[in-house]
Amino acid sequence: xxxxxxxxxxxxxxxxxxxxxxxxxxxxxxxxxxxxxxxxxxxxxxxxxxxxxxxxxxxxxxxxxxxxxxxxxxxxxxxxxxxxxxxxxxxxxxxxxxxxxxxxxxxxxxxxxxxxxxxxxxxxxxxxxxxxxxxxxxxxxxxxxxxxxxxxxxxxxxxxxxxxxxxxxxxxxxxxxxxxxxxxxxxxxxxxxxxxxxxxxxxxxxxxxxxxxxxxxxxxxxxxxxxxxxxxxxxxxxxxxxxxxxxxxxxxxxxxxxxxxxxxxxxxxxxxxxxxxxxxxxxxxxxxxxxxxxxxxxxxxxxxxxxxxxxxxxxxxxxxxxxxxxxxxxxxxxxxxxxxxxxxxxxxxxxxxxxxxxxxxxxxxxxxxxxxxxxxxxxxxxxxxxxxxxxxxxxxxxxxxxxxxxxxxxxxxxxxxxxxxxxxxxxxxxxxxxxxxxxxxxxxxxxxxxxxxxxxxxx
RNA sequence: GGCGACGUAGCCAAGUGGACUAAGGCGGAGGUCUGCAAAACCUCUAUUCGGCGGUUCGAAUCCGCCCGUCGCCUCCA
Numbered sequence: 455x456x457x458x459x460x461x462x463x464x465x466x467x468x469x470x471x472x473x474x475x476x477x478x479x480x481x482x483x484x485x486x487x488x489x490x491x492x493x494x495x496x497x498x499x500x501x502x503x504x505x506x507x508x509x510x511x512x513x514x515x516x517x518x519x520x521x522x523x524x525x526x527x528x529x530x531x532x533x534x535x536x537x538x539x540x541x542x543x544x545x546x547x548x549x550x551x552x553x554x555x556x557x558x559x560x561x562x563x564x565x566x567x568x569x570x571x572x573x574x575x576x577x578x579x580x581x582x583x584x585x586x587x588x589x590x591x592x593x594x595x596x597x598x599x600x601x602x603x604x605x606x607x608x609x610x611x612x613x614x615x616x617x618x619x620x621x622x623x624x625x626x627x628x629x630x631x632x633x634x635x636x637x638x639x640x641x642x643x644x645x646x647x648x649x650x651x652x653x654x655x656x657x658x659x660x661x662x663x664x665x666x667x668x669x670x671x672x673x674x675x676x677x678x679x680x681x682x683x684x685x686x687x688x689x690x691x692x693x694x695x696x697x698x699x700x701x702x703x704x705x706x707x708x709x710x711x712x713x714x715x716x717x718x719x720x721x722x723x724x725x726x727x728x729x730x731x732x733x734x735x736x737x738x739x740x741x742x743x744x745x746x747x748x749x750x751x752x753x754x755x756x757x758x759x760x761x762x763x764x765x766x767x768x769x770x771x772x773x774x775x776x777x778x779x780x781x782x783x784x785x786x787x788x789x790x791x792x793x794x795x796x797x798x799x800x801x802x803x804x805x806x807x808x809x810x811x812x813x814x815x816x817x818x819x820x821x822x823x824x825x826x827x828x829x830x831x832x833x834x835x836x837x838x839x840x841x842x843x844x845x846x847x848x849x850x851x852x853x854x855x856x857x858x859x860x861x862x863x864x865x866x867x868x869x870x871x872x873x874x875x876x877x878x879x880x881x882x883x884x885x886x887x888x889x890x891x892x893x894x895x896x897x898x899x900x901x902x903x904x905x906x907x908x909x910x911x912x913x
Numbered sequence: 914g915g916c917g918a919c920g921u922a923g924c925c926a927a928g929u930g931g932a933c934u935a936a937g938g939c940g941g942a943g944g945u946c947u948g949c950a951a952a953a954c955c956u957c958u959a960u961u962c963g964g965c966g967g968u969u970c971g972a973a974u975c976c977g978c979c980c981g982u983c984g985c986c987u988c989c990a
Contacts, residue, residue, distance in 0.1 A: 481990070489990095496990040526988070608985075614915050615986060657988080679990030680918090686989085711918090712984065721989055748938070749926060754919080754983065761925060764939035771938085774953065795936095799927090807927050811937035821954055881948055888950080899951050906952090 455510065455801040457675075458752060460683060460707040461607055465803050468706060470674045476507050476514045477669040479704070481661060481678035481686070482564070484521040485545035486530045488729040489552050491742070491757055492713035492720040496679050498743055498845065499710045499751040499804070501558040503677075505843050506800050517668045518561040519661060520546055523568050523654050526722075528643050538644055539568065552730035556739050557845050563668050567660040571646045574655045574663040577697055578635045578648075586696040589650045590626050592638025598631045601692050607707060608684035633689050635659045658689040662697065665690075676704035680712055680752075681719070711749075714756045728757060740773075740846050741766040747806040747844060768814070772841065773848050775817035776834050782827030789836035792816035796840050806844065813840060859909055865896055869905050872898075 457468040470476045480500045483493055504514050522542040531538040546566075554560070567574070578594055581587040586600045598604050598612065605611050612631055634656035639645035645652040655663075665673060671694075678687065687707065694703035712719040715726045733742055736759070745765040749755045792812045799808035816837050823830045841848060859865075868887050875884040888898045891907070899906045 483990070484988085493990050499990095524988080608916080610916055610986075617915055617986090677990095680984070681989050684916095684985060685987085710990070712990075714983075717983085719984070719989085723988055744938090745925095752918090753926090756925085758925090761939085764925070768938050770953090778954095805927075807938090808936070811927070814937055818955090825954075876948080879948075885949070897951075900947075901952080 455506070456803050457706055457708060458803050459705075460709050461702065461704075463609065466706070468675075470512060471672065471705060474512060476512045476675060477673045478504065478507075478514055478516050478675040478677065479661070479665045479669055479673050480516070480518045480561070480676075481682055482518040482520050483545075483549060484524050484526060485542045485549060486524075486527045487545065487722050487727075488731060489545075489549045490720055490722070490727040490729050491733050491746075492679075492727065493549075494553070494556055494730050494733075494742065495713045495746045495751075495755060496677075496710045497553055497558050498556060498746045500677050500708075501845055502747065502751075502806065502843070503675075503708070503804055504559060505845060506804065509843050515669060516559075516561040517563045517565065517665065519664050520549075520564060520566045521657065521660060522546070522566045523644055524657065542566075542568075548731070552734065555734055556730065556742060557847055559845075565664040565668060567655060567664075568644070570660065570664050570667065571655070573667050574659055575636075575646075575648050577663045577666070577693075578655075578659060580697055581635065581693065584696065586693075587635055588628070589636075592651045592653060593626065593634055594636035594650055595627055595632040596635050596689065596693060596696075598629050598633070598692065601696060603695075604631075604692050605688065607688045607691055610684070633658065633685065635693070658686055659693060661686075662690050662694045662703075665703075666694070666698070671698040671700045672702065673704040675706045675708055677708040677710070680709045681721075683707075683709055710751045711754045714754050719754070720757065733762070737762050737766055738769065738849065738851055740769045740849065743845055744769055744810070747810060750807060751804055770850070772813060772817050772837070772846070773850055775820040776837060776848055778820060778824050778830060778834070780830055781824045784827040784829060786829040786831075787819060787823035787833045789816060789819075789833040792819065793836055793840065800843070809840075809844065813837060813844075816840075861896075865891065865907060869898065869907065873905065 455468050456465050458465045478500070480497070483489060504516055507514050520542070523538065527538050527542055531541040534541060550560075578587065581596065582589060582594060585597070587594055587596050605615075612629075615631055636648060636650055636653050636659075637656055638650070639652040639654070643654070645654055665676070676687070676690075691703050695701050714720065715728065718724055718726055720727045741762060745762050746755065748765065792815050795812040795815070796809050799805040799812060802808070816833060820830050820833050820837065823833065838848065868891065872884045872887040875881075875887070891898055895910050897908050897910060
């Protein structure tokens with residue numbers, strides 16, 4: 455398949471270094487707030503990438519970290535009067551709960567920065583010994599000038615960055631762009647021992663260390679949101695390549711576009727976010743996936759209720775095509791053309807909008823084939839299989855909640871009365887019951903198997 | 914200020930030089946089904962791709978300028 459590589463700026467044929475095992479590291483969250491739909495966009499995109507690579511026959515080794523020590527966690531924990539570790543635990547649990555609900559396959563390893571301090575310190579030690587980093591005042595900084603390739607991922611130069619004039623001046627640092635590998639301890643904050651005194655890891659070094667610990671010195675794919683390209687991933691490259699002397703640290707850098715809410719990107723720091731939990735209260739997991747996959751993974755996507763609601767209906771369309779039964783035993787319908795279009799789209803830098811279009815066309819052909827009396831079973835199996843590569847479950851809204859509705863026996867009593875009235879051709883009275891229920895939020899639909907109803911609270 | 918992305922139907926969104934006389938979804942309009950509805954299905958729904966120039970036999974697709982939107986340069990998926 456072809457993948458766009460941020461490092462080279464072009465779409466390249468992707469093949470893992472050893473031809474069969476894909477080492478994939480995806481940047482995880484800093485757990486101090488509920489996981490939001492923007493995170494979901496990223497993890498669903500990489501989930502689809504992984505599922506597709508596995509479908510192609512590769513074995514994927516998937517590692518995703520938690521940055522469980524950082525300024526924001528410490529601050530939030532202080533505000534909430536809990537230990538930073540407890541706060542992180544709470545949001546890691548939230549992360550798993552919601553990401554599982556979205557049918558995202560779990561990574562094989564989820565290292566946590568706080569549990570990897572030893573290898574992190576070792577990595578920093580090595581960088582200091584080789585002259586790529588220097589300790590000063592309890593901190594350790596990476597010497598940005600030690601690499602003439604610094605800026606190769608984000609495609610910018612040190613001069614250009616400084617011209618931005620938003621670089622904080624710090625007299626301790628040799629160069630304004632030097633970044634912290636180790637931060638000296640501040641009283642009352644979590645700290646670990648190190649050769650430079652007590653402190654904690656900087657933001658970027660943990661990923662370098664954990665990626666190497668669990669996947670080795672060279673990764674096939676390193677992923678994350680586009681907002682991580684600079685400085686996070688740029689710094690990771692600098693550290694990692696300096697540390698091992700091996701280039702490239704990651705062969706393919708894959709970045710997803712950012713989710714927008716209103717005029718800005720959805721982000722924890724701006725506070726304009728919709729949590730996955732909130733979204734799942736309104737929409738099915740398939741609906742959210744369809745929505746997140748309806749635009750290309752590298753494009754920005756605007757989140758909206760209207761958009762999600764539209765996707766719920768399009769999801770119904772796919773589900774319905776799978777529910778149909780054969781209507782006569784005619785010629786089997788051939789899914790080949792749609793299937794080929796699906797794979798062609800997926801091969802082309804994971805073009806999920808086009809892949810979805812192929813799925814919708816397949817659904818239409820199933821509907822048409824059924825009406826024409828053709829054998830549709832094979833096409834339905836294909837639709838289910840291809841949808842599975844996109845992580846779709848084809849599960850509709852769970853209607854079991856209605857069992858708990860206190861009014862259920864009364865509704866069913868009214869409906870059986872209505873059924874008798876209909877049989878007696880007393881349609882005015884029957885329609886009265888239907889309209890009356892409708893006003894209470896109970897939607898009645900007649901089917902060959904009898905009346906179906908659904909409760910939609912009217913708020 | 915520097916770097917980058919984008920602007921396609923009422924809305925979302927593919928397509929990036931020639932079978933595009935522009936996918937797909939939502940919405941809308943007709944139809945089938947139904948006692949009537951609903952749901953579902955089927956059909957139709959952009960002579961045109963932000964604007965103006967240019968290159969080319971040929972441009973939504975390449976180049977230039979203009980207008981507009983967004984991202985990164987600071988924590989962020």
